Amino acid sequence: MTMFDVVVIGGGPSGATAAEDLARSGQKVALLDREGRIKPCGGAVPPRLIQDFAIPDSQIVARINTARMISPTQRQVDIPIENGYVGMVDREHFDAFLRDRAEAAGATRYTGTFLRIERDEECTRVLYREKATGETQILQTRLIIGADGARSSVAKAEVPGGDKIPYVIAYHEIIEAPEATAQYDPLRCDVIYDGKISPDFYGWVFPHGKSASVGMGTGIDGVDLKKATAELRVASGLEHCRTIRREGAPIPLRPMDRWDNGRDVVLAGDAAGVVAPSSGEGIYYAVVGGRVAATAAAACLATGRVRDLGLARKLFMREHKQVFRVLGAMQNxxxxxxxxxxxxxxxxxxxxxxxxxxxxxxxxxxxxxxxxxxxxxxxxxxxxxxxxxxxxxx
Structure with a gap:
């Protein structure tokens, strides 16, 4: 059986980035992903992500030049985006592109559902249910990167606090975008701060070129997300647009206090809780989380020191802790x-x-x-x- 240096569990932006970075550095990497699942996401990516992670123009489906803030009394504040634009991606194609790029860099792809981790004196084993056959398969490895989302099975099983990450539930509908109207601008993102849409977060209308994302998030039990989104579509003049797909998922609210198990597992992306407070922005922080997890894993493999897995959180928080603190205070x-x-x-x-x-x-x-x-x-x-x-x- 092949012995991998690292098995990355989860093929979203974080996991795919970690797998690509490790493969390019010469490590033997497996990327395990369920595939077929599209995370609900507004799809906004800042210029820094596009530049730092070499995202091609083909993945940018819209270039936003204005953000509109809408208050509970329907006050509208348009904020121009000077000296650049906010890029929009469609996660259905963007995530697949990142996985393909990781494979092209040398990562070995596996498709299936993670089951559990087992260990003996010789190695660590990742057990998963293969999608094509339904049979249980095994990947042998030295290290694991858990990038399997906000309700990470890896985090719950391996990292202290992994079962207690606070989150909001996000729901959106991808619709067929209309031509520009008095209410809808294909070059503008609308952010709706209205308790009727979301009592503790916000709603959004984000253009994606030929489609658009309309949705909201909340951490309060009992809120009807589909009803709130339907009302948002009516308020935005989008109720008659064809619905392409509907998606929902949790979004973590703060980074975990610890990202590794002190042995052979380190977390990345939503599994580590790295979504910006207030904005809910996650794609940029996911790919950065994947990169620092790859850096920590590579260091651990080179030195044999398991404490080097702690570099992932240290590197991330060194650059982004203050931003998260300010955004968290603003949300509160x-x-x-x-x-x-x-x-x-x-x-x-x-x-x-x-x-x-x-x-x-x-x-x-x-x-x-x-x-x-x-x-x-x-x-x-x-x-x-x-x-x-x-x-x-x-």
Missing amino acids: AYYRSDERRERFVSLCHDIDVQRLTFEAYMNKRLVKARPLAHLKIGIKNLAHLTRLVSETRV
């Missing part, structure tokens, strides 16, 4: 009521808020170049949270 402050959401959209009128927000989004780091702008935003934010200003003022 503004998503709790329609009054707060109204004030948040009002705050987005500010030109400094707009510029700094999108500079941070495009480049994936907090901007420190304009301290006076940060001070102004901080004062205005405090004024809104303490109700020193009316939400009707700009």
Whole structure:
């Protein structure tokens, strides 16, 4: 039986990126994926992802130049995206492209459902149910990367806290996009902060070229996601568009405190909880999570030190911890009521808020170049949270 250096469980953006990086570095890699499952996702990718991970133009189905924020009272704030664009991908094709690229780099593909991990003195074994035959198969390996999603079976079985990741449930419908209308712009993303759509998160209308993603997320039990999405389609003038597919899945709310088991497993992507608070953005952080997991695995294989698996979380948090902290504070402050959401959209009128927000989004780091702008935003934010200003003022 073949002995792999690493078995990557999960073939989404995180797992496929980890498999590709390891294969390119000369490791013997297996990529195990169920296939046939498309994660519900708005599909937005920033320029930094496109550049850092060599995403070709063929995968970008739309180039967004404006974001529209919509408040509970239907206040609309259009934020232009200066000096670039937000790319949109369709996960059905984007994930397949990344898996194919990993295979082309040298990773060996397997299609099936992960069952469990077994060990003896000789090696670690990954057992899975092969999709084609339904039979249980075994992959022998030195290390494992668990990239199997927000409800990761690998995390639950192997990593402390892996069964307690907080999450929201996201649901969306991919529809056949209409021509541009008074309500729908194929170059604009709409983000709806309205408790009638989502009492604790937001709804969205994201163009994908010939199609569009319309959906919402919530962490509150009892919310009818399909009903809320139907109401959002009506409010957006999209109720008569043909529905192509419907998808739902959990989205984690914060990174786990630990990503490895101190032995032979390290987590990546949603399995490690790396989705940005407030925005729910996950694709960029997934591929970065895959890369740092690959880096940690390669280090462990080279040195034989299992503590090197901890590099994955250290490297990720070193660059992104502050952004996650700021976004988490913003979600806690503004998503709790329609009054707060109204004030948040009002705050987005500010030109400094707009510029700094999108500079941070495009480049994936907090901007420190304009301290006076940060001070102004901080004062205005405090004024809104303490109700020193009316939400009707700009």
